[in-house]
Amino acid sequence: MRPPTDDFQFIAGNLSLDFVNTIGDRFGTAREYLTSSAELTRGARLAGILPPNGRLTLSPRRLSDVRTARESLYRLFRPLARGGDPSRRGLSQLNTRLESVSGARRLGLRKGIVRWEWLSPARDARSLLAQVYASAAELLVSEHVAAVRQCEGERCGWLFVDRSRSGHRRWCSMADCGNREKARRHLARLRRSAR
Numbered sequence: 001m002r003p004p005t006d007d008f009q010f011i012a013g014n015l016s017l018d019f020v021n022t023i024g025d026r027f028g029t030a031r032e033y034l035t036s037s038a039e040l041t042r043g044a045r046l047a048g049i050l051p052p053n054g055r056l057t058l059s060p061r062r063l064s065d066v067r068t069a070r071e072s073l074y075r076l077f078r079p080l081a082r083g084g085d086p087s088r089r090g091l092s093q094l095n096t097r098l099e100s101v102s103g104a105r106r107l108g109l110r111k112g113i114v115r116w117e118w119l120s121p122a123r124d125a126r127s128l129l130a131q132v133y134a135s136a137a138e139l140l141v142s143e144h145v146a147a148v149r150q151c152e153g154e155r156c157g158w159l160f161v162d163r164s165r166s167g168h169r170r171w172c173s174m175a176d177c178g179n180r181e182k183a184r185r186h187l188a189r190l191r192r193s194a195r
């Protein structure tokens with residue numbers, strides 16, 4: 001059976017971290033999910049940041065830029081998951097990226113409520129990345145930043161915001177890394193008792 005983390009999952013509680021988690025088993029065989037425009041389109045639709053009829057058509061180079069942006073966000077958030085501070089370099093990179101997509105949104109008014117509207121979601125990834133970067137920036141300045149964690153699964157590497165009441169969430173998903181760890185411990189116990 002394919003593990004649940006073998007495909008796009010939205011377990012992070014934050015869009016930018018879900019975007020960071022578009023690579024499976026980061027510390028293992030590293031399965032890339034953003035392999036084509038079609039896959040990026042599918043993931044963005046599932047994430048709800050691309051309308052069902054939206055279709056991204058990126059050149060291989062642009063697609064590679066998207067993956068580079070993801071890795072840059074991973075490096076920015078990783079120290080936070082270990083109780084550290086983000087690097088100034090990482091913040092400066094995010095500032096540059098935010099500037100590069102600043103034209104992709106504007107304030108709109110609908111039914112008396114002001115909200116962000118994202119321009120031209122179709123084709124290129126600018127609007128999509130604008131939403132991802134905005135979500136990263138909002139997380140960084142929010143109180144939830146202290147709850148950024150990295151899954152303790154040996155190979156996983158996924159990041160998430162721990163919104164559990166206990167504040168002790170350890171796994172990206174109980175159905176995946178949580179279960180694997182349980183099985184590993186069970187096996188270790190069996191081996192011990194066999195000795």
Ligand SMILES: [Zn+2]
Nearest residue numbers: 151156172177
């Ligand atoms: Zn995990």
